[in-house]
Amino acid sequence: MPRRLIELPLLRRLKPGLYVHDEEALNAEPAIGLLDTPITPVDAFFIRNNGALPEIAAPEAWTLTLNGEVERPTTWTLPELQQEFETVTVTAVLECAGNGRVQFSPVTDGLQWRLGAVGCARWTGVRLKDLLAHAGLLPRAVYTAHYSPDRSIKDETKDALSRGLPIAKAMSDETLVAFAMNDEPLPRLHGGPLRIVAPGFPGSAWQKWLDRITIRSCEHDGEKMRGTDYRMPVVPMRPGEAIDEGLFAVLTDMPVKSLVTAPLESFTVAAGTPFAVRGFAWSGAVAIAAMELSSDGGKTWCDVALEPAEGAFAWRRFQTMLTIAVAGPVTIMARARDVEGRVQPLEAPWNPRGYCNNQVHRVAGMVH
Known part of the structure; x- marks a missing residue:
């Protein structure tokens, strides 16, 4: 029996609201309506796997080895990590690089994610830089270089x-070796007992089921670190062009982005009646600066206030009331801008x- 079919009952039990993609590996995402809270519940958080889920022994028996270009190679158990280093919590968005891939035309290689391969959670663990300082870079x-048993x-x-x-x-304060998610032990489906944050x-850089970190004197060339x-x-490409792998660089940042979590696709509202529009905006290394909405096909945009984030890497809530006077089809468009002036494009x-x-998020509905 394919491994995916063995794992499906576990996913159905723990995450009943997720859409499961028809892939050999277990991959699933929530409907957008399940992402309508500042902290995404574990049961609504997307699942991304490149291989089969590994079998995990008792978490307290798990070990993490740090070796390579260090003075003192070391191995810790999970309890030792928790006892020897300061525990910290970072609230941060986790998003698959392929989120929204289904919207590209022509179709590209890879899992055809819709828009649900993203979530914001509280991640608790120890700073990776503290482990590196202990080992002596x-x-x-x-x-x-990160390794795991999957x-x-x-x-x-x-x-x-x-x-x-x-x-x-790796030496930044926000980068963790995490053992908890939303104040609970890190679930196996999300890389427990240990993962990179x-x-x-x-x-893809948030390695799950982490059991070894090797420090290297060159850019890592492990599985899924090569080719494309x-x-x-690093230069614009058009469909059908020959691929020169020398013109590709490792993804180390995520772009400015937003998501409307209400209303949902195919909504209906009464003409002249105010209705709520809300969602979240986020980015990678650069902070969010502003949020705009349009209900006339992008001809005009109105600013929408952003609420404070729980941390520098958490997403920010936006919400407002809209009133549309004329009956007929309508599309709400949302776009965010970061502090360096980068804005979501109409088409990526x-x-x-x-x-x-x-690309700008669009939600179509009807005013009657």
Whole structure:
């Protein structure tokens, strides 16, 4: 029996509202209506896997090894990590780089995510930089390499995923080795007992089931770190153009983005009657500055206030009341802007892997 079919009952029991993609690996996302809270509940959080879920022994028996370009290679158990290092919590958006891939035309390679491969959670763990300080980075240290026991479905001798972080990101205060999510032990479906938390970076960099970190003297070249995997072209590309892998760079930032969580697609409202519009705006390393809505096809835009975020990497709530006087079809459009002036485009630039789609979110409805 395919491994995915074995894992499905677990997902159905723990996350009954998620849409499961027809893929060999277990991947699922919530409907947008389930993302209407500042902190996304675990049972509504999307699931992304590149391979089969590993079998996990008792969490207290789990170990994390740190080796490579360090003075003192070390192995810790989970209780030792919790006892020896300061515990911190970071609220941050986690988003798959392929979120919204289904909107690209022509169709690109990869899992055809809708818009639900994103969520905002409280992540608790220890700072990766504290582990690196304990081990003593050597001057040659350039990149981290992350390893876990999940295996490729097609070849069980290969890693399903092995990505890493530039040392500067690994040494940032927000980067964690996490053991809890929303104040509960990190669930197996979300990488428990240990995972990387790298706010602002795509979800692929948040390695799940972490059991080894190797410090390298070069950019990591593990599974899904090469070719066009989780890489973006550094020059514009058109469909059908030959792919030069030398013109692709590792994704280390996520673009400015927003999502309308109410009303939902195919909504109906009465003409002249105010109705609520709300949602969230977020970005990667650069803070959100402003939010705008349009209900006339983008001819005019109105500013909408953003509520304070729970942290620098959390998403920000926006909400307002709209009134549309004329009956007929209507489309609400939402776009965010960051502090460096980058704005969501009407259509995202095409790329061959369908990454980083941050086009304006549109919600169609009817005024009667």
